[in-house]
Amino acid sequence: MRSPAVCTVRILDPRNAFRAKRLEEPLSGLQSNSEKTVTVVGGGVAGMSAACALAEAGLRVQLVERRGYLGGRASSYRHPGVDEVIDNCQHVLFGCCTNLSGFYHRIGVAEKIQWTSEMTMIEPGGCRSLLGPSRLGPFELPAPLHALPKLLTASAFTLADKLALARAFSALLRPVPSDSAESLGSWLHRHKQTEGALNHFWRLVIASALNADIDAIALPYAAKVIRELFMNSAFAGSMGMSTVPLSELYAGAEEFLKRRGSEVLFNTNVEAAEWDEESAQWTINTRTGTLMSGLLVLALPFEATARLLPNMPPAAGAEALGAQLERHRHWPICSVHLWFDREITTLDHAVLLDRELHWMYNKSRLQPWRKGKGSYLELVVSASRSFAALERNDAIALAVSELAEFFPAVAAAKLEKAALIKEVRATFGVPPGIDAARPSAVSPWPNCFLAGDWTATGWPSTMESAARSGHLAAEAICNATGDPRSFLDADLKPTGLMRWMRAGNREQGSGNRGQGTGVREQGSGSRE
Numbered sequence: 001m002r003s004p005a006v007c008t009v010r011i012l013d014p015r016n017a018f019r020a021k022r023l024e025e026p027l028s029g030l031q032s033n034s035e036k037t038v039t040v041v042g043g044g045v046a047g048m049s050a051a052c053a054l055a056e057a058g059l060r061v062q063l064v065e066r067r068g069y070l071g072g073r074a075s076s077y078r079h080p081g082v083d084e085v086i087d088n089c090q091h092v093l094f095g096c097c098t099n100l101s102g103f104y105h106r107i108g109v110a111e112k113i114q115w116t117s118e119m120t121m122i123e124p125g126g127c128r129s130l131l132g133p134s135r136l137g138p139f140e141l142p143a144p145l146h147a148l149p150k151l152l153t154a155s156a157f158t159l160a161d162k163l164a165l166a167r168a169f170s171a172l173l174r175p176v177p178s179d180s181a182e183s184l185g186s187w188l189h190r191h192k193q194t195e196g197a198l199n200h201f202w203r204l205v206i207a208s209a210l211n212a213d214i215d216a217i218a219l220p221y222a223a224k225v226i227r228e229l230f231m232n233s234a235f236a237g238s239m240g241m242s243t244v245p246l247s248e249l250y251a252g253a254e255e256f257l258k259r260r261g262s263e264v265l266f267n268t269n270v271e272a273a274e275w276d277e278e279s280a281q282w283t284i285n286t287r288t289g290t291l292m293s294g295l296l297v298l299a300l301p302f303e304a305t306a307r308l309l310p311n312m313p314p315a316a317g318a319e320a321l322g323a324q325l326e327r328h329r330h331w332p333i334c335s336v337h338l339w340f341d342r343e344i345t346t347l348d349h350a351v352l353l354d355r356e357l358h359w360m361y362n363k364s365r366l367q368p369w370r371k372g373k374g375s376y377l378e379l380v381v382s383a384s385r386s387f388a389a390l391e392r393n394d395a396i397a398l399a400v401s402e403l404a405e406f407f408p409a410v411a412a413a414k415l416e417k418a419a420l421i422k423e424v425r426a427t428f429g430v431p432p433g434i435d436a437a438r439p440s441a442v443s444p445w446p447n448c449f450l451a452g453d454w455t456a457t458g459w460p461s462t463m464e465s466a467a468r469s470g471h472l473a474a475e476a477i478c479n480a481t482g483d484p485r486s487f488l489d490a491d492l493k494p495t496g497l498m499r500w501m502r503a504g505n506r507e508q509g510s511g512n513r514g515q516g517t518g519v520r521e522q523g524s525g526s527r528e
Contacts, residue, residue: 036481039064039284039293041270044072045463046451047299048253049103049470051262053487056106057478061262062291064284066269069247070254073301073426074463076245082337082417085245089335089423090361090378096228096236097464098489099471107252113240114348114366121156121200121351124405129154133234142496144169144231156353161196168193169231173501176223181432184222185215200353208358208382210460211331211427218432221460233495241349241366265291272311275445282447295481297473298443299451302328302428317444327437328454331461332388333426336379336399337363340413344375344403355402358382374416379403392420427461428454441469441476449473 036059040051043065051063069075076087093100093113104110118132134141134149141149152162168191188202202214209225210217229237242249254264272285273296284291298305306325309318336357343364350360359380364370379399381387387395396418404410438456441449451473452466459465471487478485494501 036060036295037062037293038295038297038477039282039291040297040299040451041284042072042299042301042304042452043067043070043264043266044299044301044452045074045100045103045466046453046470046473047072047297048107048250049099049467050297050299050451050473051470052103052106052253052256053471053474053485054477055257055260055262057474057483057485059262059295059477061257061260062293063253063257063262063264064268064270064286064291065264065266068266070250070264071246072466073423074246075250076247079337079419082339082419084337084339084376084417084419086337086419086421087242087246087335087378088421089333089426090241090359090380091246091463093240093463094229094236095238095240096232096492097462097467098491099467100464102487102489103467103470104249107250107256109249109252112243112249114243115238115240116348117234117238119239119351120347120349121154121353122406123156123353124355124402126406126408127155129156133237140234143233143494143498144173145497146234147230147237156196156200158194158196161194161200164192164194164197165201167191168197169226172223172226172231176220178220178435180219182219183215183432184217184219185213187219187222188214204351204353204358210430211333211383212429212431213383216429216431218430218434221430224458225460228491231494232498233492236492239349241361243367244369245367270308273308273313273448275313275447277446280447294447295477296445296448297451297477298448299470299473301425301452302454303330303425305450305452313445315444321439321444324437324439327434328428330425331383331427331429332385332422332424334381334384334388334395334423335421336381336396337419337421338377338379338396338400338403339372339374339416339418340377340410341374341416342409342413344377344409344413345407350406352379352402352406355405356381356384356387357399357402360403360406374413377403388422388424395420430460441473449476 038054038059039062040047041064043063047063048070051061055061069077073088074091076085078085104113118130121129121131131147131150131154133146140146171191188198193202206222206225207214207217210221257264269287270284271287274283276283280294282293282296300308302325306322309322312318345362348362348365352358352360357379361378363376363378370376390398400410400415438454439450440456441451443450451469453461453469455469457465457468457472459468468488474487475485
């Protein structure tokens with residue numbers, strides 16, 4: 001039996017270790033000018049972004065997906081119970097999601113994203129507060145002051161709440177050590193956050209963005225979200241939502257690949273992979289046949305990667321990778337889809353306060369191609385294991401009851417149909433110390449690379465992290481095959497007064513293995 005090949009790596013840019021690593025020598029059996037085939041396992045955002053970047057670089061790609069559609073945990077399908085095409089959960093992107101934006105532009109679907117810069121918070125009884133950037137006459141207020149006027153006038157927060165939030169935001173202007181072992185919950189306690197600030201902002205907005213309880217969120221990740229969404233620039237915090245079902249959005253990836261001589265293999269479940277050192281080829285065994293390629297990308301969720309490990313070749317580092325995978329834990333997201341016989345609200349979306357429900361998305365308005373006289377609303381509950389444990393009828397009844405507290409029209413409306421979606425493996429948690437369990441794109445096996453939102457990207461469990469991981473894997477392959485390319489899109493530049501905080505940003509980034517540093521910069525006006 002041949003001893004397993006070991007990949008020796010070196011970091012190309014010491015300022016940014018998240019960027020692709022390169023083998024000391026070209027990959028086994030591959031010449032830089034030869035025909036190269038890559039098998040990408042997993043048709044989620046990570047796999048699609050890697051596949052499309054590699055196809056753009058001239059490689060032949062086989063994108064393998066176990067289901068009949070692309071998108072992974074961000075997909076849509078026709079629900080048999082309601083005979084409607086629904087997203088498995090409402091997914092949004094923000095202006096700061098530069099790599100997800102880059103992926104959408106690459107596959108030609110960026111125009112299918114609807115953008116907004118305002119967020120409506122509603123209290124039970126209907127009292128509303130509007131958050132978002134403000135102007136002083138014809139001039140935009142400079143970051144980080146752009147959102148301050150609307151926050152100060154928001155009735156959802158008392159004066160004590162506003163002072164507490166100002167205290168916390170001021171503290172976050174200073175760098176947070178990347179190796180901090182403190183949780184967000186502990187930090188908020190130290191900075192004397194009020195109950196109103198905790199419930200209406202930190203537990204709702206921030207914990208929803210990271211999909212975890214505040215005591216289970218590492219402070220550096222929370223600080224990154226605050227800086228990116230609320231402080232660096234007005235555009236960075238703008239929110240984008242797809243105007244078409246997610247799987248229709250990602251059909252652009254399949255078309256992109258086919259135009260470049262690549263293909264997508266649906267309903268293809270990978271069971272094992274074997275490496276032949278003599279021919280320098282991977283043999284990928286699936287339930288429907290065998291695939292061959294010189295390069296392999298595993299772009300799977302962490303639990304699916306863990307299941308595949310026993311069916312991968314022996315390799316130095318495989319056991320350590322398994323130990324990293326064991327440290328990850330899931331957090332659920334639930335969505336309740338409701339169809340009423342009449343209009344419930346003219347709002348496109350809203351944050352719902354003080355109840356189990358967290359977000360309302362008016363799909364009838366966000367996706368105007370849907371025909372019907374009534375309203376289709378999607379209600380989202382983040383990071384709630386108690387709601388996820390409810391039976392279907394109980395969950396729907398609770399959602400309708402709470403929705404009526406925010407929108408009086410619900411009381412007189414007829415509920416025509418409803419669906420409950422429980423995405424129990426929606427995201428992975430980012431507790432203190434989780435970075436040690438996030439591997440780079442380079443795997444323990446020769447000619448094999450890793451992608452997935454759970455890998456080392458510097459971002460929490462988001463579609464942006466998934467897209468970054470795909471771009472990092474594509475960079476690693478191109479570098480290793482002697483054709484160095486850059487696919488990773490830079491973070492947005494801070495604007496206004498935040499430009500003077502860049503030294504602090506760099507200090508925070510360099511301490512966190514290159515988070516947001518060492519890449520070409522992108523102007524704040526670039527849209528997704």
